Amino acid sequence: MSWTAALQEALKDGLGQRVSLASGDLAGHAHDEGVPFTSTPGAVVFAQSEADIVATLAVAREFGIPVTPWGAGTSLEGAVLPAPGGISLDLGALDSISDLDPVGFTVRVGPGVRRVALNRRLRPHGLFFPVDPGADATLGGMAATNASGTTTVRYGGMRENVMTLRVALMDGRVLDLGSLARKSSSGYALKQLLIGSEGTLGVITSLTLRLHPLPPATVSAQLAFPDLAAAVSASVALRGLGLTPERLEFVDADTVAAVNRHRARHDPELPTLWVELAGRDTADAEAGLSLLREVATDTGGQVVGEARTPEAQGNLWAARHGVYDALRAAWPGHATRIGDICVPLSALAETVAFMTRTLAQHSLTAPLVGHIGDGNLHLLMHAPPEDAGAWARIDHALHDIALYALSVGGTCTGEHGVGLRKRVYMREEHGEALDLMRDIKTLFDPQNLLNPGKVVGELD
Amino acid sequence: MSWTAALQEALKDGLGQRVSLASGDLAGHAHDEGVPFTSTPGAVVFAQSEADIVATLAVAREFGIPVTPWGAGTSLEGAVLPAPGGISLDLGALDSISDLDPVGFTVRVGPGVRRVALNRRLRPHGLFFPVDPGADATLGGMAATNASGTTTVRYGGMRENVMTLRVALMDGRVLDLGSLARKSSSGYALKQLLIGSEGTLGVITSLTLRLHPLPPATVSAQLAFPDLAAAVSASVALRGLGLTPERLEFVDADTVAAVNRHRARHDPELPTLWVELAGRDTADAEAGLSLLREVATDTGGQVVGEARTPEAQGNLWAARHGVYDALRAAWPGHATRIGDICVPLSALAETVAFMTRTLAQHSLTAPLVGHIGDGNLHLLMHAPPEDAGAWARIDHALHDIALYALSVGGTCTGEHGVGLRKRVYMREEHGEALDLMRDIKTLFDPQNLLNPGKVVGELD
Numbered sequence A, B: 001m002s003w004t005a006a007l008q009e010a011l012k013d014g015l016g017q018r019v020s021l022a023s024g025d026l027a028g029h030a031h032d033e034g035v036p037f038t039s040t041p042g043a044v045v046f047a048q049s050e051a052d053i054v055a056t057l058a059v060a061r062e063f064g065i066p067v068t069p070w071g072a073g074t075s076l077e078g079a080v081l082p083a084p085g086g087i088s089l090d091l092g093a094l095d096s097i098s099d100l101d102p103v104g105f106t107v108r109v110g111p112g113v114r115r116v117a118l119n120r121r122l123r124p125h126g127l128f129f130p131v132d133p134g135a136d137a138t139l140g141g142m143a144a145t146n147a148s149g150t151t152t153v154r155y156g157g158m159r160e161n162v163m164t165l166r167v168a169l170m171d172g173r174v175l176d177l178g179s180l181a182r183k184s185s186s187g188y189a190l191k192q193l194l195i196g197s198e199g200t201l202g203v204i205t206s207l208t209l210r211l212h213p214l215p216p217a218t219v220s221a222q223l224a225f226p227d228l229a230a231a232v233s234a235s236v237a238l239r240g241l242g243l244t245p246e247r248l249e250f251v252d253a254d255t256v257a258a259v260n261r262h263r264a265r266h267d268p269e270l271p272t273l274w275v276e277l278a279g280r281d282t283a284d285a286e287a288g289l290s291l292l293r294e295v296a297t298d299t300g301g302q303v304v305g306e307a308r309t310p311e312a313q314g315n316l317w318a319a320r321h322g323v324y325d326a327l328r329a330a331w332p333g334h335a336t337r338i339g340d341i342c343v344p345l346s347a348l349a350e351t352v353a354f355m356t357r358t359l360a361q362h363s364l365t366a367p368l369v370g371h372i373g374d375g376n377l378h379l380l381m382h383a384p385p386e387d388a389g390a391w392a393r394i395d396h397a398l399h400d401i402a403l404y405a406l407s408v409g410g411t412c413t414g415e416h417g418v419g420l421r422k423r424v425y426m427r428e429e430h431g432e433a434l435d436l437m438r439d440i441k442t443l444f445d446p447q448n449l450l451n452p453g454k455v456v457g458e459l460d
Helices: A004-018 A022-029 A050-061 A117-123 A139-145 A190-193 A228-240 A253-263 A282-298 A310-321 A323-330 A343-359 A389-409 A423-430 A431-443 B005-018 B023-028 B050-063 B114-125 B139-145 B188-192 B228-240 B253-263 B282-298 B310-321 B321-328 B347-360 B388-407 B421-430 B433-444
Strands: A043-046 A067-070 A087-090 A098-102 A106-109 A160-166 A176-178 A203-210 A218-222 A247-252 A272-279 A301-308 A335-338 A368-369 A374-385 B043-048 B067-070 B086-091 B097-101 B106-109 B162-168 B173-178 B203-210 B217-224 B247-251 B271-278 B304-307 B337-338 B370-371 B376-383
Touching: A004 A043, A004 A050, A022 A043, A050 A087, A050 A203, A067 A139, A067 A203, A067 A218, A098 A117, A098 B162, A106 A117, A106 A423, A106 B023, A117 A139, A139 A203, A160 A190, A160 B114, A176 A190, A176 B433, A190 B188, A190 B433, A218 A282, A218 A310, A218 A389, A228 A272, A228 A282, A228 A343, A247 A253, A247 A310, A253 A323, A272 A282, A282 A301, A282 B282, A301 A310, A301 B114, A310 A323, A323 A374, A323 A423, A335 A389, A343 A368, A343 A374, A343 A389, A389 A423, A423 A431, A431 B173, A431 B188, A431 B247, A431 B253, A431 B433, B005 B043, B005 B050, B050 B086, B050 B162, B050 B203, B067 B139, B067 B203, B097 B114, B106 B114, B114 B139, B139 B203, B139 B310, B162 B188, B173 B188, B217 B282, B217 B310, B228 B247, B228 B271, B228 B347, B247 B253, B247 B310, B253 B321, B271 B282, B271 B310, B271 B388, B282 B304, B304 B310, B310 B321, B321 B376, B337 B388, B347 B376, B347 B388, B376 B388, B388 B421
Parallel strands: A043 A087, A067 A087, B043 B086, B067 B086
Antiparallel strands: A098 A106, A106 A203, A160 A176, A160 A203, A218 A272, A218 A301, A247 A272, A247 A368, A335 A374, A368 A374, B097 B106, B106 B203, B162 B173, B162 B203, B217 B271, B217 B304, B247 B271, B247 B370, B337 B376, B370 B376
């Protein structure tokens, strides 16, 4: 990458003050929230408009400079790390929210709109956008990663909730993909191809989202089980009884114990499920809760907490949401690396058993949390940043676990994406389909300038 | 297409008795259920295995002969019409059902398995596959068309309910796409690209489907409204109250009248909704029904029928399901052509008003039925097969309506696919994205032998 005077001049010509070479801006775009190393861009473009995106791609094409889109920097697998010396294309300022349609249940957003701000705007209309990956990510980044989270068991992830994408391609075209109709059988699903492509095929310049009505009433319950298999049985039984929870979250016994210590709580230190049920009204939600109590009893578990008001629900869920803080308190100074696999529901119990054995083999401990209705499991690995031996063991354990997920028909990433770090599993997971993915990458980006090396890139 | 001795020999070499050149077999694969003209293949291959599919594609490649996959022949836009003299690749015998996983909620099927047979096998397990396009289509054909139908408002269409696809490519590769995990952020969404590609990118050799528990209890209601706008308001209000119907179907007033005449019924001849609600138990379903009654009153409608037992529900839904028969009885000897557009919910009422005006302008009458929760509208156009003037008016009206759907942000096909007949809308609907679709077609099938001319093909 050579930042010649001609390149700088071309960028500034089209983009003026939106181009920054200031060291603080470069450093701020040199890392994400998951990968320990940094990769410093040569410039940051703070796009204010779609035209700025197109202009940036044109300069990149002319000078052969890589471009990596940047949302909120909350990726965990290196998806937003720039190519060293390349351009970090910051889309955060493209944060308009418009065209709210309360009858069609849609809203249009810029790629830089953040999830929490969007839901604040939607709430007075009785609507919300359900996809909740935890981080206050941008909607553009969430679409690019096919993000999902706690509510996916009920509402699906980004793939099911993006109606349209407007995408700038490397060759200068700007395409509108999808439609405002709730379904279509018209043409190839390019929108779906772009969702989850992590900025390697095009840059999202705006998107239309599918909204949902806020549930009229909700209740939450916390359930303790003798083992994970019982918790899985309970979640399957719930579905058979016609209950689809809004959220269905799992935490292992050791983690409940850690949160108890951190928050001075006294929750039973057993494998624990948190369930949120919605209803037409309070009575309906309560009826769901009674059924949930029966299911717990039938599967050897017990309800250890119930909550109805927003405050009580906040308190009940605190133990689930407090996992990360408890980890930080228990291991001050440790860095974390979050594992993310997804397996068939029928393989959940054996997968957790494998995880437990693998951690023990490598002398590791790590909180386990799971979006159990989807089969999506996270291990919160942690060690002192400088403890190379511990990180090697962590890498080894996560590697074994990813391969195990593939061996039972699952995937190496349920929701965090591939980025740089999970490229190593692409051949094992996709076989010869990886070659076709690479052909598609070449079709969209023949110079390999758009977030190069990510997802389907060759290993270094 | 030249059926040289060498070509015949090559096919018979690999496929023996599974190759038919019998005129009855050729004629049986020369038409679908929607397009009035026929296109006769040069041979039919009755595949018995994936190896037969691969062998057929190899011969096609060697001799430059087009291949069009065939499921049950129920397509409506010409998707299964063979290239004249090409091979019709009949997948109907690939009808195995295996790997039923009642915990993971999945089952593996051959592409030739039919929807009704699958649900018969699933019922004893308390499970079902919800996608219901009406016709007893094959699951392979449904995936290839991204089919949907009456239950899509609740469960999604094929796109949301196919977990894995195994696909034979034109170049001889057989790829496994997707995984048994309920979600994934791993790699490009090739599975989604294949769904809805109507056999133009690859041939589906097997697929894994996402299953759902049969609802413990259901009730159905029939509601009459003064106009469609009121019916739309009711359906939006239902969702705001936390009710997601299993089915939500609309029929216009004239059509109710036609069914009344045909079946000696006395249903109010008004715009009518049929709603099916599920519940945890009978009381729960009844509570939903009471809310539905309130919604009807609030929006100016009335409940005109309720049904609880399977028999009563069958009778209640008969008026909805009797539309096609009533049409045939009212217009004996007429052929039909079914329009299929999908629009944003907020544009439904104006779209139906446009349809009504357009029919009147062209001196046509046609029953209107809609999957109203999805914004998907069908007009059942009909005329004597030989009445060229009427068919020209029908073509004109459907053309105006398709363009109208696009003008309000909708799609030219909600669920029937593009086939031959809707290619004319691809440029208007997809703009420059159509060029990219064509590039993808060339990447998968450089010789243009796989169902050539369909979906993204140039107009003749």
